[in-house]
Amino acid sequence: MITSPSSVRRSERSRRATLEAALELCTEKGYGRVTVEAIAARAGVSKKTIYRWWPSKGAVMLEAFAGMLAGATPFVDTGEIEADLRTHVNGIVKLISTPPYGPAYAGILSEMHHDDELARAVREQLVGPRVEAAVERLRRAQEQGQIPEDADLPLTVEMLYGPVYYRHVLRKPAQDEATVAALVAHVLRSLSAGPRPAGEGGAQASRGEG
Template sequence: MNNVSTNEEAASGRRGRGRRPAAEVRAAVLAAAGRILLRDGMQAVTFDRVAMEAGSSKTTLYKWWPSPGVLAAEAYFARSERALEFPDTGDLRADLISQLRAFVRWLKDDGADKPMSEIVGAAQMDPVLAHAWSESYALPRRELARQRLRRAQEQGQLRADADLDIIVDQLWGACYHRLLVLRVPFDDSIVERLVDHALHGSAPAAGR
């Protein structure tokens, strides 16, 4: 981890706090970037604006992130992490419904749908941003779901040969498809149906 810049140390000294630890500075920057991203969209996440809101130096941001887009991607994950925690009560269906409902509400009620669409769209033309989005958000989120499904599999709540990646695609992929491709309205009323189809399929009961 890089040290904070000389300018930032001087600014911190003027506030009477001394030099802030790098971890504290990074957390403040991510928090500021996350607020700006959700409030005003990806284009508003500039190093100048984030540095000003975080009380940091722009030089520090340039050291830690190759572009404002990459900063926005990491800030999105940091902002969503607590809202999208994955429960494990022992009841797989209830936990999937709870988590997926939180995900849909994060998108539709908390305003994350617009910045997510903007980041994903920009990532199609920016391989550095695409890698950052995958590494800092998409893959970690996917692995959390896989871990919960794997525990259910070990407990006999899913077949031993169940394809966990396909289940993840069915659940969260359906939301991304509606949001990014079809661009149709949806809300958390779809959640229970998504979960039941993913866990039980569409075949008649006798044919399952």
């Protein structure tokens, strides 16, 4: 069977319609009440079509969310790591606290709890690549002497993302920009080397500024 250009276009259109329908319904009804049937009806595709591309409702939502996340929270590199981390974390906070993405992601996190396949997909397709990209951006800052050579980059990423998840999951008010700025400043300051919260440390010598 040869796939014609027009059928590829049709597929792509159906795919987009499905992702949009999923997010729309999530806004209107809340994640828990969205069904694959309803997504299919809204998107004007068959249930069979949806299941050909995605194993579950959670997987549809994940793809819709991941697409938005990557677009809305790029890892800019202006050469200033502190400003860039602020931009990045603010982007995540904004996305995660705005319908439909916020509720959609909360729904995905909730569903992950009893859907092992979705949990793996979230870690591998969404979180993993984001963490790698974050570590990559931090590594460039390291090369430029903006953060210490021996900084623990994966821990740095967890300290940045952790409080955002903490508030999101507990449905506390999202961070405002001042709080994000304070978080980023604290996390960067925490990277200064030394066994305890010391003042002037030897291993800090490589940091170009301050």
